[in-house]
Amino acid sequence: xxxxxxxxxxxxxxATIGALGMCLAIPALVISVSNENAKVxxxxxxxxxxxxxxxxxxxxxxxxxxxxxxLNKISPQEAELTLKMFxxxxxxxxxxEPNS
Amino acid sequence: MKYVDEFRxxxxxxxxxxxxxEEANTGKQYRLMEFCGGHTHAIFRYGIxxxxxxxxxxxxxxxxxxxxxxxxxxxxxxxxxxxNDVILCTYGDLMRVPASRKQSLLKLKAxxxxxxxxxxxxxxxxIARDNSDRQVVFFAIGFETTTPPTxxxxxxxxxxxxxxxxxxxxxxxxxxxxxxxxxxxAADINIDGFFGxxxxxxxxxxxxxxxxxxxxxxxxxxxxFEPLDIMQSTLMLLRQxxxxxSEVENEYSRAVTREGNLKAQAQVDDIMEVSSEFEWRGLGxxxxxxxxxxxxxxxxxxxxxxxxxxxxxxxxxxxLCPQVLRGQKQPTxxxxxxxxxxxxxxxxxxxxxxxxxxxxxWSYGRFRQTNQQAQP
Numbered sequence: 001x002x003x004x005x006x007x008x009x010x011x012x013x014x015a016t017i018g019a020l021g022m023c024l025a026i027p028a029l030v031i032s033v034s035n036e037n038a039k040v041x042x043x044x045x046x047x048x049x050x051x052x053x054x055x056x057x058x059x060x061x062x063x064x065x066x067x068x069x070x071l072n073k074i075s076p077q078e079a080e081l082t083l084k085m086f087x088x089x090x091x092x093x094x095x096x097e098p099n100s
Numbered sequence: 101m102k103y104v105d106e107f108r109x110x111x112x113x114x115x116x117x118x119x120x121x122e123e124a125n126t127g128k129q130y131r132l133m134e135f136c137g138g139h140t141h142a143i144f145r146y147g148i149x150x151x152x153x154x155x156x157x158x159x160x161x162x163x164x165x166x167x168x169x170x171x172x173x174x175x176x177x178x179x180x181x182x183x184n185d186v187i188l189c190t191y192g193d194l195m196r197v198p199a200s201r202k203q204s205l206l207k208l209k210a211x212x213x214x215x216x217x218x219x220x221x222x223x224x225x226x227i228a229r230d231n232s233d234r235q236v237v238f239f240a241i242g243f244e245t246t247t248p249p250t251x252x253x254x255x256x257x258x259x260x261x262x263x264x265x266x267x268x269x270x271x272x273x274x275x276x277x278x279x280x281x282x283x284x285x286a287a288d289i290n291i292d293g294f295f296g297x298x299x300x301x302x303x304x305x306x307x308x309x310x311x312x313x314x315x316x317x318x319x320x321x322x323x324x325f326e327p328l329d330i331m332q333s334t335l336m337l338l339r340q341x342x343x344x345x346s347e348v349e350n351e352y353s354r355a356v357t358r359e360g361n362l363k364a365q366a367q368v369d370d371i372m373e374v375s376s377e378f379e380w381r382g383l384g385x386x387x388x389x390x391x392x393x394x395x396x397x398x399x400x401x402x403x404x405x406x407x408x409x410x411x412x413x414x415x416x417x418x419x420l421c422p423q424v425l426r427g428q429k430q431p432t433x434x435x436x437x438x439x440x441x442x443x444x445x446x447x448x449x450x451x452x453x454x455x456x457x458x459x460x461x462w463s464y465g466r467f468r469q470t471n472q473q474a475q476p
Contacts, residue, residue: 073355082353
């Protein structure tokens with residue numbers, strides 16, 4: 001795992017800024033929590049994020065990370081329901097799509 | 101990666117595409133606007149448009165914060181650096197946006213201006229702590245997603261008693277822009293339904309859209325940013341339109357609730373209030389469409405500490421960014437697109453930002469065009 005500190009101002013991070021975009025937020029797994037900050041794993045990359053905008057974050061939660069802040073927690077139950085909704089929508093069609 | 105991979109599943113996408121085709125098999129035209137630049141980007145990156153039947157058309161909206169910032173605001177920031185010798189901190193996306201007289205923040209930096217690219221507002225605050233002999237200004241832009249982090253650092257700066265940190269506040273409001281689009285929903289745009297933004301909605305919730313769906317009779321589905329999210333939301337919009345419903349539905353329920361993030365809302369409300377008007381690129385001056393820093397925190401307002409006159413700047417004549425932002429034109433209809441205007445040498449803001457419609461067309465759409473031309 002590569003430790004990345006998003007609060008440092010190193011310019012090598014410039015590439016990351018462009019890739020994230022202004023309104024994009026990525027799901028990240030919370031690894032540890034200390035006061036207002038958390039260490040999260042962004043697909044294996046360790047990042048420090050601020051928890052100033054969310055309450056009750058615990059280790060093992062998934063949070064949406066945007067410009068160094070956790071915006072919200074992701075609800076595993078709701079994610080499950082949405083995936084189920086996809087599957088149901090697909091089942092309503094008469095036959096599966098042929099490979100093309 | 102959890103919450104990403106399963107929302108990009110190939111087989112599910114194929115069955116959803118089939119469901120969409122069956123639902124759209126009515127002979128009607130469906131014109132759906134994705135408000136947010138993140139959706140525009142995803143639609144092109146994953147080739148979603150190619151999976152849609154011909155009568156389902158995506159119209160790209162004004163939800164890219166870099167794109168809707170009028171040129172005059174960048175001019176103001178440039179003047180701030182030139183005349184006041186401040187350290188200007190900004191998100192990377194803004195650096196290459198063209199300003200008047202062929203200027204940009206990047207060019208000013210190359211010419212010696214102290215402009216620092218930051219990833220987080222926390223970076224800007226740290227720069228202020230490290231440079232107590234200099235004035236540090238954070239050039240804040242963005243919709244409701246990006247506003248709470250700005251509010252957090254203003255509060256922190258006050259608590260720490262920082263005297264050299266201010267914010268040039270350009271935060272804008274999604275509902276105000278949506279209202280403008282709906283009011284001016286002219287015949288040449290004619291939008292049937294909307295995709296609600298993903299991460300703006302994690303903050304403001306789904307409630308603010310309810311007025312729009314009922315008052316203007318347009319269905320709105322809040323959609324996640326992954327390809328399956330967008331496809332499922334398309335299906336939900338088509339169903340509403342076929343059943344003559346116009347409701348707010350929430351496809352992105354794993355991160356969006358009706359009320360939104362109340363803690364973030366409270367922090368923004370504490371520091372900022374709605375300003376009387378703000379100029380948007382492409383949409384013009386919209387009343388009550390942006391936020392300004394409250395009088396109690398005026399010592400952290402760059403517009404209070406420095407004189408920052410705002411002068412409206414004229415767009416480059418042949419640049420169609422304003423029409424693209426209103427959904428009236430597709431990027432490929434612009435004569436500059438791909439000729440003089442490319443991401444390496446952008447003429448308009450829609451080509452600069454990674455979320456801009458022109459940048460999305462340039463990065464992914466060119467292959468589509470080539471394919472279409474190749475097929476007789």
